[in-house]
Amino acid sequence: MGRAPCCEKVGLHRGPWDSKEDALLIKYIRSHGEGNWKDLPKQAGLLRCGKSCRLRWMNYLRPDKKRGNITPEEEDLIIRLHSLLGNRWSLIARRLPNRTDNEIKNYWNSHLSKKTGSKVKTMSKPLSTSSRKNNNNNNKKIQKYMKKIENEHEHAKETKIHSPKPVRITSFRWEESSPDQSIGENCVSDSLKDSSSDGHNSSDFRDLNVLVHDLVDHDLVNRLIVENPFEANMLHKLYEEYSSLLFCEENQSPIDHFTDTWFP
DNA sequence: AACTACACCAACCGCGGGGGG
């Protein structure tokens, strides 16, 4: 059994919005503000579910929404942020003023995933019945189709993983004063957890992969002590790049977040 | 001109987290 639908679907409009619906939604939000999406459709006189209203507003109608082509600067930022954050579109979108996560995700999938060579799991739709009928009389097309299927099969095996690349750290420890080591544990990759955690306490040097964004998100950068200077330097560089991307608009110096504790 | 394949993007779906009762 699947999860119950988010709203009662009977009698509700679906698919593309028309101008009347847009006008109703804009008018309501202008006078009442955003939020309370569940009740909004009823109050605004819309035959849509709240989720659909929220999506329409957030991705299309919001007045601060920037429309039009992604600039080369924005593209560059998306690529760099994606390499650090992976498919965390909402996080990436927060760093691109007035762009939505949906817009960035679409742009990535249609433009950048090819450009950057990232593997994307996109199984194309099977041919329609009429298409298949036509193909029966066309060996060339059949061959082409079969080749395509084969390619997709190979592609599917590779599958997507847009996770950010972790930094390999062969020896580290958490600072003694770390208040919640369990949070830090979540910053290491599962594959290395098992082999590295046996019989060690928080002050031992261990082998792990570090996800820089998790360190920043959980404010753990000052609590990680890396033994190998080369690795510490590598982590430092990646952290600098990450910080410069994330904190630039908040006028924070990335270096303020980085201390000598990475160089014991 | 007709058909097909591909690209783009708005919209939908289902899951998970967080907050309130």
Added chain:
DNA sequence: GCCCCCCGCGGTTGGTGTAGT
């Protein structure tokens, strides 16, 4: 502590336009 509801997120689908054959 548990349950329920709402919201936000990421993945996916489907409609439309356009390029290629």
